Amino acid sequence: VTISAEQQKMAQERCEGLDVTILLQDYRDLNDQFDRIVSVGMFEHVGPKNYDTYFAVVDRNLKPEGIFLLHTIGSKK
Structure with missing residues (x-):
């Protein structure tokens, strides 16, 4: 969970092929x-x-x- 689109993109690239979802949202809304x-x-x-x-x-x-x-x-x- 991140509010940074840049951080989300980087995390998605690093987690490619893994069963991981990177959410772009405020943690308080989770x-x-x-x-x-x-x-x-x-x-x-x-x-x-x-x-x-x-x-x-x-x-x-x-x-x-x-x-x-x-x-x-x-x-x-």
Whole structure:
């Protein structure tokens, strides 16, 4: 899931031949159930004021026995 058409195109090229779908949409508009959700390098751009919404979207879209992986860079600030 990305809001960047350029990023979507690059991901589609790199995933050619794989059973992968790259969606061009805002993550908050996602309404589907997934076995796995992986977030890489996005959380730090969401910002603290949007954390509740972010995790609500993950909760809404992750299957009950699903796995969520959050990769982020943080600081003690």
